[in-house]
Amino acid sequence: MWELIRANKRRSVALLLLMLALMLSLGFVIGAALFPVSFNLNYGDPYGRHAYPAMDWLSVLPGGLLGMAVASVIWAVQAMVAYFRGGAILLSLSGAKPIEKADHPRLFNVVEEMTIASSLGKMPRVYVMDDMAMNAFAAGRDPDTACVAVTAGLLARLNRDELQGVVAHEISHIVNRDVLFMTMISIMAGTVVMLSEVVLRMFRHGLHGGNARYRGGKKGGGGAQVIVLVIALVFALLAPLLAQLIYFAVSRKREYLADAGAAVYTRFPGGLAGALEKIGADTHQLVVSKATAPMYIVNPLQGARAFHGFFATHPPLEERIQILRSLAGGVSYAKYQTAYNQVHGKGQLIPQSGLAVAAAPLRAADPGNAAQAGASHNQFREAGDLARNLNGFRFLSCACGARIKLPPAFAMQAVQCPRCHAGVALSAARENAPVTQPSATPRTPPRRRKPASSSAHAPLMAQRNAGAWQSVQCACGAVKNVAPSFEMSQTVCAQCGREIHFM
């Protein structure tokens, strides 16, 4: 599918140039409106016999050029930021946080699996958003910097096959280099939207900012300036729309393509179809900005309802599901193309190199799904606790069987179990008899500022109650959360570097 990669790179460059043109024109009109310079060409001619009324348009030039210069600098900075830091910005905008394998082994396992299936060079980093709505996106500029982010709600409600379908869809965005284009456009369109909002506010201020009668004898700029003002206004109104339009025009097809990729990688199109059904039926709504909304597997702003209009960033869900469900007797890009033509109508979706790949047999549904459906409580709890862990909750267990989860803002020192009224404390890691304390203290203090070496402190011992999130307080006062699937006998305090051993 190398054509897709090449096309996405080409599109990214075209986008940059288009944005440059947009920014330059925007800069010109804004600059011209802000810094009008009047050329007095009738100098030395008090009677105005040789007036040059036609030269009035010249007054917009200096300001306009200045505006263009500023705009091109902004564009350059924007482009660099979007390219190098785009992924990180989008992740932090969405509130996604990186997780480790022990935090959610199933998700990691699925991402590893799909990395191999798609023969992606490097496993993308895994992020989780602490939201109970169901959604996912991928970001980054190439496979090396790529990451996949899913919401806790997705982890709570999807079975393994469905989760695999969603992850495969996102990985397929990475493989096709959609992420590069989507990251760039989200950042750049986002800035244009922001800029034009500023301009619009300025105009509202200027237009309604008092009566011209009381504004003093400031001379109006004449016809040319009024025209410039109008153009600036039009631009400010048009820019965000234009930016969105570019996005809309290109993003629907790549959603189909990513669905096709997911079907091929998982060899189980029913998984993604099931996931899309569940996401569509979900009533929770993810709060996202207009600029990043189209990145998600299902557009959070356009809702679960099928959104058919011209402005839809994603194809209607039913159609995507119908295409996936109608894949039978094996999966390949060619079969997806056929199904697409049956459901959607005419149109070439898959590039030639993709059509040539032979079909692979469908695999059976994961036998664990039924068991998992019975344990939906646990899965929901597991995802909720993961989200809480990301938000810095502390986890206590009472002897009566109740588990208490304290939000980070909870300031009280001791907690009484609401169930049995016994006092419950944070399980503290206690200092054991020094096992192998280095006998001779080094003469020079360690140069490293971060005390990462375990030899600096004697290891601490802590009780481990497996099977749930557990918080352990280190002697330095920091709290370490351990995931249910954490099976090792020791860990390290993130603050002081001390080893914590579990009994």
Add this chain to the structure above:
Amino acid sequence: MKQPLIAVEYNGIEVDYCVLCGGIWLDQGELELLLGGAAANRFLGAMREGAQVREQTRRCPICRGAMNKAQTEATPPVLYDCCGRGHGLWFDRHELKLFMQQSAAAPGSEAVARWLNDLFPEETPHS
């Protein structure tokens, strides 16, 4: 000083609990776990009947919107707060006790009361 609600999990269901006043928040998601999706919405819908009572307005811990007052049909009626957007129910401490004694306030409330009795055994009235 105000404290955020803490979460208490028992038998796989969670309830949000105020350590200062002993009141509880029954979240919509948790009711869904306990009763199943459709039943939870039926329960929440039936529990949303308004009541004209003077009591300080409470705010929904999820959306911060003002919650409605509602009461059960049993005698004595149990007064509680419910979020107009269906995020969940709030019971003050004494309301919770009363609610646990009654049942059939709404479809599914028996299961909710049973579970609450499990979670707060010391509050359970001995019959």
